[in-house]
Amino acid sequence: MAAVDVEALGTQTDAETNAFTANAFREFNRIRRSGQLCDITIVSNGRQFSAHKVVLAASIPYFHTMFTCGLNEARQSKIHLDGHDANVLELVINYAYTGSIKLTQENIFMITNLAAYMQINRLMLKCQEFLSAICSTTNIFQVLELGVLYDNQRIIDAASRFLRLNFYACSHSEEFLKLNVDTVCAITENDELHVDAEEQILDAVLRWINYDLKERITLAPRVMSHVRLAIVKLQSLIDAMDNPAIKRSIECKKMFDAAMHYHTVPHERVIMPAMIKDSRKCSDVPGVIYALGGLAPNSRSAVEFYDPLANQWISSREMVSARTRFGVAVHKRELYAIGGSDGLSRFRTVEVFDVNTNTWKKKPDLLYPRSAMATAVVKDTIYVCGGYNGTDSLASVEAYRPEWRCWISRPSMQIPRCASAAAVIDEQVFVLGGHNAAAIYNSVEILDVNNCVWKAGTQLLNPRCRHGATTLNNQIYIAGGYDGSQFLDTVHVFDLEKNEWYPISSMNMKRSRVSLVTTDNLLYVIGGHDGKSNISSIEVYDPREDKWHFGPSMKLHEGGVAVGVIPVSSTFISR
Template identity: 75%
Template sequence: MNDELHVDHEDQILDAAMRWINYDFDNRCKHAPKVLNHVRLAIVGLQPLIETMSEPIYRKSPQCRKLVDAALKYLQVPHERVIMPPLNTERRRCADVPGVIYALGGLGTSSNSAVEFYDPLANQWIPTTEMPSLRARFGVAVVKRKLYAIGGCDGFTRYRTVEMFDVNTNTWKKKPDLLFQRSAMATAVVKDTIYVCGGYNGTDSLASVEVYRPDWRCWNTRPSLAIERCAAAAAVIDEQVFVIGGHNSAAIYNSVEVLDTSKSVTTLWQFGKQLLSPRCRHGATTMGGQIYIAGGYDGSQFLNTVNMYDPEKDQWYPLSPMNMCRSRVSLVATDDKLYAIGGHDGKSNICSMEIYDVRENRWHFGPSMKLHEGGVAVGVIPVSSTVITR
């Protein structure tokens, strides 16, 4: 079953599969194990799986029963997952459906609690519910269509606090605090697990790493980075987290560290392919199985340069530069395009957005933000399938 089916939740796939089977049960029963094998039952959710146990196919087919029971065990006995056969827990992502880009907080005098989103279908920025807290230089993660605002600072104090925004209800909710206060961290998500790497605690650059899942009550530690990194950027390929560049207040890095999250939780970070040049305060994202970085600062100048990493060749390549130099820029990917948002050009904060089309290999300006300028935190929420089908 295609990874790029556009659904909000995997239980929609399970529901469609069960309706197809039950429509002509006698003739389709024999195909049910093959059909259910393509449903990612481990991410369906506990209640839909329990309801599936009352379906005729659960009683009729030992193979289907085995698939459902394995997923139930995965959800109900998480401490035994390391000895269970692997299950597909990757969420489906449709590259052909544009996401909604949310810009949060930032360094502007009046914008560090503001939230607005860019709708690529309407080609405009739209204000929405403010954050409860003033935040700058914080991390943003998107898990299950929810935005997490993590750590950061108010200009004086570094935060441990975390808040979650539900885009369906436009409401904020407090979530468990980080273990350590930090700002200017690198943030990534792998299979619904949030990774927060490095940063700055008000005194020192950090190497520590914390992880969190929505079904956990608290954050947990993971092996630290090999070196302290503040103002680095993060991106994910497959199940590998790349923490790219950054600085330690004394030096700006061209080094990259990589963590393979598919291995043991004690797996250490390894150094990856070095950047073409040092940079910090840059943006990073993944698109089409490749990593893109844009902008930043190299210690002497603000950058408009853009590089791409090809994991198959283990090599960084230069691409067309942005129209403007942008330090503290946010970079996201959706609809096969890169969006470079906000930043600082060395003289002033920027509210503009540039869009990169891979096929054209050039940048052009999109609509400017209405509420923000300078460094903003950004996350992409997939457009709901209910919106697409209206």
């Protein structure tokens, strides 16, 4: 017969202890509801609640202090708490006995206030989770105010993220118009507000001022200073000059005059006072992934897009020109197809897709024909780096902004690079790997766009070309490619703070000529070639899991495709 562990039998497990405690408190609550052994009555706005001091003191710090620290209430049988809603107080008293409470959108704000007042930390944590999940355009400013009031960073972060993503809808609420000037300034100065154009910020500010024009006209210049008037369209500025908020404010009129001068006399911009000329960029905004062109002859003008929320590919308007191995850039929700090849010659041509009108239109040509280049967008400027002109690999760099109406030369890279990849961190363009006729590189070059100087970066862990690169959470990811002897499934990450590369989980397939993009804090690898055949599949990576899984395959493309992510319009988001 096996020996009996008498000591173990005599020891109560955690589960047994928890069960005993739960049963005891259930019995306390039954006794309370029957009115037995109660020694305290709490009065709130005409309603009375019987309870036991010992249970309240054990569960709620506020009552613990009241009943154990020699206060007068410790000797009383009745106390008044008329400053709180009676129904909410009843819920909290029940919580003291049961540990459970039903939170709703109607009671959450009052319960949070009472939980904070009574220092019930566990209940505050429950309220945090609930508030983070129910942010909406109708309550967002109340949620944010509550977070600030109690210096609760979790609530502040959740509310701030929702507000960044949904500024357009939130700014059209009555609550926005009632905000104080400090809050409006704090919101409108945020560089990460998701707007389709700065006109949406201007419209919100004008509506806020006009909501109480008499009281707010003196505050108008302060609020208007956060609108980036240099990137508001000239016609919008002209139209706004008739708005009462501008007509009645001399300082605002001066701001608008300066902005219109900036637009109409561009050669004098260098002597004008500094103005913010960069669009806002929300890093949290989800996007739609567009795949276009490709190596297959029947797909070189085809376009399709992947909606991560719908989890499907949908065909879109074809490009005007059939092209392959071209650069892609997204600027203000417009998709640029740059240069490329038809298999025989290289192009200078550029066309852009307007997602709002579902049309392609021509843009100014590149200075030089090129394919297999690296592209990046920094501070509203598109950069095209290196590539191949049909004879040689290129080191030259071109840049474009719509208001320039032409491409301009920028300092060349230190060495020619074809089939490299580019990523952006902190207003720096990282050009990674690539090749020329003689070698495949593991080297990295970095362009600081503020001083237009190239410098060497930390080398890749191995040489590679025809790979994908993108930036997520201030880290650079590279995936796939070709190292001169084999096609790659490896994925590496560059940590800017540590200034080093390190590997993460490999993809499920080897992929050269692969595209890598990010949206909604996930990585997507699109298409490619595995050394034997073209690939139409995609893979998705979640950094929190360090794991790749397959997504739905493209319908119109296989092999190497050009890919860009167009952010969802600010008028549609609500998450």
